[in-house]
Amino acid sequence: xxxxxxxxxxxxxxxxxxxxxxxxxxxxxxxxxxxxxxxxxxxxxxxxxxxxxxxxxxxxxxxxxxxxxxxxxxxxxxxxxxxxxxxxxxxxxxxxxxxxxxxxxxxxxxxxxxxxxxxxxxxxxxxxxxx
Amino acid sequence: xxxxxxxxxxxxxxxxxxxxxxxxxxxxxxxxxxxxxxxxxxxxxxxxxxxxxxxxxxxxxxxxxxxxxxxxxxxxxxxxxxxxxxxxxxxxxxxxxxxxxxxxxxxxxxxxxxxxxxxxxxxxxxxxxxxxxxxxxxxxxxxxxxxxxxxxxxxxxxxxxxxxxxxxxxxxxxxxxxxxxxxxxxxxxxxxxxxxxxxxxxxxxxxxxxxxxxxxxxxxxxxxxxxxxxxxxxxxxxxxxxxxxxxxxxxxxxxxxxxxxxxxxxxxxxxxxxxxxxxxxxxxxxxxxxxxxxxxxxxxxxxxxxxxxxxxxxxxxxxxxxxxxxxxxxxxxxxxxxxxxxxxxxxxxxxxxxxxxxxxxxxxxxxxxxxxxxxxxxxxxxxxxxxxxxxxxxxxxxx
Numbered sequence: 001x002x003x004x005x006x007x008x009x010x011x012x013x014x015x016x017x018x019x020x021x022x023x024x025x026x027x028x029x030x031x032x033x034x035x036x037x038x039x040x041x042x043x044x045x046x047x048x049x050x051x052x053x054x055x056x057x058x059x060x061x062x063x064x065x066x067x068x069x070x071x072x073x074x075x076x077x078x079x080x081x082x083x084x085x086x087x088x089x090x091x092x093x094x095x096x097x098x099x100x101x102x103x104x105x106x107x108x109x110x111x112x113x114x115x116x117x118x119x120x121x122x123x124x125x126x127x128x129x130x131x
Numbered sequence: 132x133x134x135x136x137x138x139x140x141x142x143x144x145x146x147x148x149x150x151x152x153x154x155x156x157x158x159x160x161x162x163x164x165x166x167x168x169x170x171x172x173x174x175x176x177x178x179x180x181x182x183x184x185x186x187x188x189x190x191x192x193x194x195x196x197x198x199x200x201x202x203x204x205x206x207x208x209x210x211x212x213x214x215x216x217x218x219x220x221x222x223x224x225x226x227x228x229x230x231x232x233x234x235x236x237x238x239x240x241x242x243x244x245x246x247x248x249x250x251x252x253x254x255x256x257x258x259x260x261x262x263x264x265x266x267x268x269x270x271x272x273x274x275x276x277x278x279x280x281x282x283x284x285x286x287x288x289x290x291x292x293x294x295x296x297x298x299x300x301x302x303x304x305x306x307x308x309x310x311x312x313x314x315x316x317x318x319x320x321x322x323x324x325x326x327x328x329x330x331x332x333x334x335x336x337x338x339x340x341x342x343x344x345x346x347x348x349x350x351x352x353x354x355x356x357x358x359x360x361x362x363x364x365x366x367x368x369x370x371x372x373x374x375x376x377x378x379x380x381x382x383x384x385x386x387x388x389x390x391x392x393x394x395x396x397x398x399x400x401x402x403x404x405x406x407x408x409x410x411x412x413x414x415x416x417x418x419x420x421x422x423x424x425x426x427x428x429x430x431x432x433x434x435x436x437x438x439x440x441x442x443x444x445x446x447x448x449x450x451x452x453x454x455x456x457x458x459x460x461x462x463x464x465x466x467x468x469x470x471x472x473x474x475x476x477x478x479x480x481x482x483x484x485x486x487x488x489x490x491x492x493x494x495x496x497x498x499x500x501x502x503x504x505x506x507x508x509x510x511x512x513x514x515x516x517x518x519x520x521x522x523x524x525x526x527x528x529x530x
Contacts, residue, residue: 001444011448017517033518036442040519051274064444068517097290 002064003039004099010069014077018058020044026125028117031110037063039071039114045083045122054081059114063107066100070111073097078115083122087112136455137499137506141339141492142287142316143457148341151387155343158182158380162167168377169282169368174202179379186386190348194335195324200350202369203382207315207471208238210334210349211281213373214311216277217359218332219251225262225307226276227251230269234473235273235283237312243281253336260477261427262291265462270301277308284323284474285316288488289424290473292321299329309357315339315347318431319392319399325350331357335389337381341493342388376493395493403491404431405499411436413443413504417511419520423473434489437473438511440520445483454503457488 003011019027021041029040039061046055057078077088087094091108094100097127100108147155158164158179170176170181191198219229231243233255243253254272258264264411269280269357280302282293299310310330311332317323325333329507336347350380351357351372359372366374411434414420419439439445447458458470469483478486514520 001449003448011445014517021521034479036481036484039520060517062440062518062520063442065448068445 007069011065014072026122030113037107041118067069101114138455139489142490145341151384154387155380155384186382189386189390197482202349206347207336211238214332220360222278226278228277229253230272232256234472262424263427266297273306281311283313290429291424291427337385340392343384346385359464407431437486438483441514453506
């Protein structure tokens with residue numbers, strides 16, 4: 001298996017590894033180690049005016065180099081995203097940037113599912129708080 | 132070449148021994164032995180034939196066989212195919228059952244699958260947790276209609292040695308089956324004595340033992356009266372079993388390589404064993420590791436280790452810039468599927484996938500081993516940290 005430069009960079013030296021703790025932090029995960037791909041995102045929310053925004057994100061990932069690189073890219077680019085938003089870029093755009101083979105699309109969807117799960121955890125908390 | 136990855140994939144292939152390469156080049160050009168060894172009508176052919184026969188004698192001596200037993204082929208894959216299809220075809224009226232193991236090389240398993248499609252029945256034995264086959268279980272699978280038992284000598288992924296002598300003794304006592312041994316990984320690593328093993332057919336490869344790629348042999352025991360139908364027709368070379376002009380330079384390279392490997396085996400074995408122990412001793416410090424085949428008899432040249440908590444493709448990608456190693460067998464690593472050999476040993480998909488096969492050879496030294504251990508340790512610890520694995524960031528006792 002060969003990897004493009006972006007994948008190699010984010011696989012060998014990924015940004016935003018780890019977890020976040022605190023009352024303003026939310027966690028989402030998807031996939032399973034036993035199935036070969038598992039991703040977890042932690043996000044910390046802050047406010048930009050009235051709008052809640054992602055201040056920072058961290059990830060953990062068990063998976064192939066494309067999954068690790070994708071999760072790292074998503075976490076790195078998450079700053080400023082609203083909790084309602086989807087991935088900073090689509091799974092298909094991620095696959096193209098990383099030049100991942102099409103058969104890895106399912107693994108990249110696990111990255112998206114984990115990100116959405118973290119955003120939904122944040123969103124449901126915000127919704128409950130405002131009720 | 133200091134930036135080249137450390138080569139620890141000698142079970143996949145080896146560089147040609149310089150002495151063998153020198154002999155080969157003597158058989159290629161106009162000023163060398165370029166004649167057709169089948170051309171008995173002139174000196175060029177006679178000279179080539181003499182070199183082929185000298186090579187045949189070298190191979191026979193290295194393997195405890197008679198020169199007449201040696202049938203040169205293009206490699207072990209062809210030899211395995213010839214052994215299986217040739218035996219099945221020759222004895223088709225006596226029976227259509229074959230016994231083999233799930234951990235055999237694809238060049239045994241795929242011909243067996245093809246014979247199943249043609250109406251033969253094949254029993255695929257599962258080895259024990261350490262990869263060893265109980266000879267009594269092999270013999271118990273032999274039926275009155277069994278025409279062939281095909282068991283590999285040294286497993287290419289784990290290095291586990293099968294007791295093929297005992298398998299042959301027990302199996303032939305029960306039925307009339309011919310015994311075939313795939314010994315592609317054996318030459319130079321452990322003793323191969325064709326006559327003493329009491330088997331009918333034995334496959335070997337040149338490039339696994341510092342000979343050229345594209346050369347191998349099937350040993351057919353004349354003494355035991357083994358018979359085969361050929362797969363290739365047209366010329367009747369190699370006793371009619373393998374038509375086609377014998378590649379003089381390939382045979383000469385193989386003969387020289389086998390002679391060297393056989394002579395060096397005694398001293399190499401201890402040196403390689405010490406290096407293998409050094410590697411495993413360092414890797415077990417990472418914790419959460421399994422040495423596959425640890426409790427079975429193994430050649431020391433193969434150290435196959437599974438790493439808990441890391442994904443296989445990422446592990447290989449992490450070490451690849453620095454190390455040339457395999458995940459599973461080199462022939463199947465392109466498929467990115469867990470090793471069927473390790474799965475047959477009872478490893479789950481994740482553990483089978485996260486295995487690395489380190490295979491040591493003639494040019495491996497302590498510095499290579501220390502580099503490999505450091506690179507793998509760093510990669511495993513990093514990937515476990517990324518995965519949030521329970522063992523990330525701390526060393527635990529090896530399992």
